[in-house]
Amino acid sequence: MPAKYHIHVKPVPPRFTTPGKSTILDWGEGCLRCTTCVKQSCPYLAFKQRSFDDISLTDTIDAFCKNCYRCVQGCPRELVVKTANPQYAHLGDQYWTPEVIQVTWYQAETGKIPVSGAGYGGAFAGKGFDGIWTDMSEIVRPTRDGIHGREYISTVIDLGRKPLFLLFDENRNLVFTPPHRLEIPLPIILAEPSLGAGPRPVRQAVVSAAQRLGTLALLPRPHISADLKKFAPVMVPSYTADTLTLEDPLLPRVRLLELLDHPKVLEQVEEVKKRYPRIIISVKVPANGKVVNRVKELTEAGAEVIHLAASDEAQGLADAAHLHLKDLLRQCHQRLVEFHLRDTVTLLVSGGIALAEHIPKAIICGADGVIVDLPLLIALECRLCRNCVYGESCPVEMEHLNVKRGSQRLVNLLGAWNNQLLEVLGAMGLREVRRLRGEVGRAMFVEDLEREIFAPLFARPEGEALKREPT
Amino acid sequence: MKHLRNLAEKAEEALGLGWTPVRTPCRFRNPLSKYRVWRNEAKCIQCGKCVEVCPYGVHSKVGKFIKRPKSYLCLGPACEKNSFYCVANCPTGALRLRLNPVYHTLGDSRWTADLLLATWWMAEFGTLPYMDLEYRIGASGGGFDKLRFIFPPQIPDSKLSHEDISLELSLNQRNDGRPQLTLSVPWYSAGMSFGSISLNAMLSRLKSAVTYNTLMSTGEGGYPEILYPYDHYVVTQVATGLFGVREDTIQRVRMVEFKYAQGAKPGLGGHLLGDKVTEAVAHMRESVPGMALFSPFPFHSVYSVEDHKKHLDWIKEVNPRALVSVKVSTPTDVDMVAVGSFYAGAHVVQLDGSYGGTGAAPDIAKKNIAMPIEYAIPKVHQFLLHEGIRRQITLIASGGIRTAFDVAKAIALGADGVQIGTAELVALECLRCHQCESGRGCVRGIATTDPELTDMMTVDWGANRVRNMYHAWVWQLKEILRRLGLRSIRELVGRTDVLVHLDYYKLPVDDDLRRSG
Known part of the structure; x- marks a missing residue:
């Protein structure tokens, strides 16, 4: 058994007073x-x-x-x-509510799982991820002693193309070399937030946190300045069709890179692979109305990793704006399953991953892992006032962020998230997060429960209840 | 000891269900309120007009001096139309009536400010509040909060009175030769351990259970000696940590609760923080003071229905007169779990939904793991009906039962009865600040083992508050049954036809019992 993955959290007090409810x-x-x-x-x-x-x-x-x-x-x-x-x-907006921001701050400050007494006080159910409950099992499951002595639950995921089977010759040697894969110890990749004042220290904090967590940091290639080059192995530079050149001095040192989808993206992937066979390439596909077909197409053609990018509110893009990420994800996953392709490719999602529970829920809906962006900015005390977007000054002086403390706050947040992921996996009796992928049977969707349980009882012609005689 | 028990039983049982509410006001100087009556001291001429006009006792006098208004008794803006409206009657215009700014800071979606204030009202007076407080539902936007009773326009049996209506619940439906255990009300108090709540809070609940001939579960934290006189009304819990479980504790009681999981943290074990493990708690749990105590999850000795049966048999062997209840949470296959418990020999299956619970638990578990009780009840009820075993097992629902209306709705959805916890704590003036676990514990003296905080509440005060609330609940349940023309709460089980769900029913519906029916 490999050594237990552990995230070292350490309290980091906030720089600014946080407003109380x-x-x-x-x-x-x-x-x-x-x-x-x-x-x-x-x-x-x-x-x-x-x-x-x-x-x-x-x-x-x-x-x-x-x-x-x-x-x-x-x-x-x-x-x-x-x-x-x-x-x-x-604070924040409709999606990134004051509660989301507050709970993110708490975790970034303490590294602890939010715990409270006196039951749950929120809404019965909600849209998107709030319409999913995860399962638990009463008896048949691995044993686990509370928080101490927790049995080994693996949160490792693989990035890369997987062969559906292996072939051996008569000497029991592999006939072909399986494609190179990358392993990260938790199903989360950090990404540079799309907004925020003081991008330089934020970027540094994100990259350094990714290094300490053993995961990766996704950044647009033009944002990778010379001072970040030493972090090349943990960085995932993101390119558009025309920014990628094989002469990029970063390429020999990175392990994963991302290319924005375009009609000839696979040819470009091929080119890079030819020169740098050990680089894994992720194709970023916007979650619009064509995404389901596109994901299938790319997978069929041999894509290794696909990054499904939704809006900051976890909604689809363009003509799919009315669909929630979870539904798009389920459709993509389902399509890949139908074509017996699901196990070959790694599916990552981004956009609107705001709370710890969104990670297991996204994985249940079919993702292999998630990409987290805005919560990182919030962990650094951002209030999502969006002043920076309008060129106004940042109320929490992000440009003066101390990188070391900032990076610790990110580690704290991810530490708390990973622990919560373990709680959810433990409750279900799963010993590794890879087993959770696409396991919709280990979740309850509010629309299903309504249809199966309440609709047969209560969907009846209006006024009928008044007439109905007791039986 | 026996003598003591008889005495206690006689004294308490004499009260029975005919118990009359005893006004038990708030322990704090300023009761919280929805409206606030402000008096401008500079303008007031102490004429006493307000004292004279207000029939609700908002204004009062000591000697010549007018006391500060008791805002929580005020009818609110609805009073404007009354001739006795104090604001209009004040000759110097010194009085103002406003929504209390505190009101917006109280409560949450499940327990709204109205629900808290209404429950406090019931605990003080034993009646329904007369002002516009919503006492039936919260604002969670689903489940119980979207279900309404639909009463026939005319009461089916006009002669039916509350005296004719029975709320009794018999827990043993198995005919297995074990004694019957009949409760006078269709609820009993859910497990809250000594350690998680104070002895005073525990005794308050237990004494109310005695008065109303029902039960209280000890939770997983041992069986404090001070409860011995009331053995007859105690359910003791055997949970995964086996804290404080001894042969003797199992033999004392009429029902033993075998706990697999709890709704507050489905799939996770219990956790008592080190701060709360005082000398007394540690003694009870046979552990060391100051050390945090974890209950493992799940039972390390139960991996099948056969293992499960083995454990129930073990309890039945140790106490031949006890009934056995199995407490489980609500996973997708909760119906199969219930059937498994039936085959293992349980008398009671208790489903603990994910939105309730009182103990400290990770927020992620409370919100996201396992399904709400509103779905679990009909799912299990119908499955047991199809299996042909529904009549041989008692189905108890818990985890999010906040009001008498929730009780009635849970029963109409298919449960036989319910367990309650949070509602009793609210009666004891919990305001759901969710800080039960921090530091010395609850600063309102309920969920704490700190001696100083514990002393904020006397057992008499607490017991009367809970009894008053029970009194108001009994009245509401009987009134619901009366309006439906039912003589017994048993007739309500599974009667989803008397409920409508607002997602499917668009006509106006109002089941407020304060309106005459």
Whole structure:
């Protein structure tokens, strides 16, 4: 058994005060100055720790408050009030909600799995990934002792073309050499986010985190500056049809490269392979309406790795914008299965992978691994205000990011994500993530449950229930 | 000890279901409220007009002084049309009525601010709130929150009164010679271990169970001696860690719960943080103080239905009068799991859905692993019917049962009864800050073993709060049955025809019991 893969997390406090979901307002006016003040007896010492943050010009109390309402309920003159925090509500957007951002920050800061008591408080189900529940098994499964002594669960995936079978000669030697493959210890590749102020330090942090995690970092080729060259083995330069030249000095040192899909992409792949046989080449296919056929076509023609690129909100692109990534992915996977091609190719997805649970869910829908971009920026304290897109200044001064601390925050996030992946795999009784790919039977889709369970019970002509006699 | 037990039983049982609510107010100085009545002290002339007009007791006087308004008793803006509306009556215009800013910060989709406030109201008064608080459903946008009862326009049996309606639930349907265990209400208290909640909280729940002739599960954390007088009402749990399980604890009770998984963290073991393992907890669990305790997952000795049967047989052998309940989570093949438990000899199959639970659990598990109980109940119910064994096993649902309406809906979907946990904690003034696990534990004195925090609550106060809530639930369940013309909760089992789902039913529907029917 190979050594257990372990991600070394280490707490890295945020550089800026994070806005709390709700905020404490306490009025000085009318205060009795009573000596038994609720502020002194705050169980979390929030009132003692609070200070004034001169960068964001806010009170830091909300960062310490844990919403026990003891002060609100204890003040003799009802002068302490909690109210919804507009700063919090303004974080992110519809998809990258304040909750997503907050939970990403927590993981980047601590490297821990988010744990809480008192049950689940969210919506019953939702669109996209929120309409999937993963399975668990009651008894038949590998044993696992809580968090300590967890049995070895492998999160390794292979990148590259796989032969469907091997052939041996009479001397039991392989008849042909299987194509070269690349192994990464977790089913996640990091990618440079498409936006953000201070791209230089962010890029460095991403690349250095990829190195420490043993995975790869995907960057557009023009963004790879000289100072990053030493990281060549962990970098995946991404080329468009016309930026790729065989003379690129980076090529002899990279292990994986990416080419944007175009009609003659396979010829280009061939050319590179001829010169550099050990490079694995991924073809990036936009998740538009033609993607299912295109993935099949490319696979048939011998593509090694296909990168399915959806929008930042995990939706399809162009004429497939109404479809969620999970559905496109399931269709691609299904098509490949029908043509007996699925096992030959590696399918990676990107776009809208926002939370730890999206990884097992994307894999269940048919991906081999995922490519993560925006969460990395959020882990570096981005608030997705998109000021940078409009050329305005970054509220968290991304350009002054300390690369070492930033890289540790990324490692923390991925460490927490990988642990959560292990929890999900463990609950299902799976010992390796490769077994999860396309296992829709180990998931429950809300539309299926509605159709199978609720529709037969409740879909009836309107008004009929009133007439129906008890049986 | 026996003497003590008899005494306790006599004293508590005498109360029975005829228990009258005892007003048990909030422990804190300022109860939280939906609306807030503000009085401008500078304008107020202490004339006492507001005290005179308000029939709800929002305004009160001590001697000459007007006390701060008790906002939580206020009817809200609906009062505007009343002649006694204090804001209009105040001669100096010193009063204002507003939505309380705190209201928007309370609760979440499953337990909305309304649901919390309504449950606190029931725990204080034992009645339904009279202001516009939604006491039936949350706002999760699916499952129970989209199901509604559809009552016949005319009550089928106009003579039917609450006294005629039975809420009894008998747990032994197997005819296997073991004693019958009949509860007076179709619910019992779900497992919460000593360690995860305080002894006071545990006793509060247990004493309410005694009053209402139902049960409380100890969870996996041993059987504290202080519960011995109430053995008759205790279910003890045998879970994977076997913490605090001894022959003696199994022999004390009428029902033993064999726990495979729990909805809060399906597929994961229990985890009690080191901070919570005090001397007393460690003693009970036969471990070391300060050391975090992990329950493994799954049972390391159960890999088949045969292994499962072996364990149930073992419990039955140790206690020949006990019933055995099997607690499982809700995987895709939950129906097969239920059948397996039947063949292994279980009297009760308890399905624990993924959205409930009280203990600390990874958020990823709570949200994403295993299916919600609303789907699992009909799936299992129908499968057991087809297998022809539905009548021989008791189906208990749990994990996300928040209100009396959830109880009734779960039963109409096919369960025989339910287990509740979070609702009782809310009655004890949990406000779901989700910080049960941090540091010394719950700062509202419920889910903690810290002596100082534990003392924030007395057992009498806690028991009365839970009893009051039970009282309000009993009334609601009986009222639902009365409006449907049913004489027993047994008749409601599997009656999905009395429910509509808003995704499929577009006519207006209102099942508010406060409207006369």
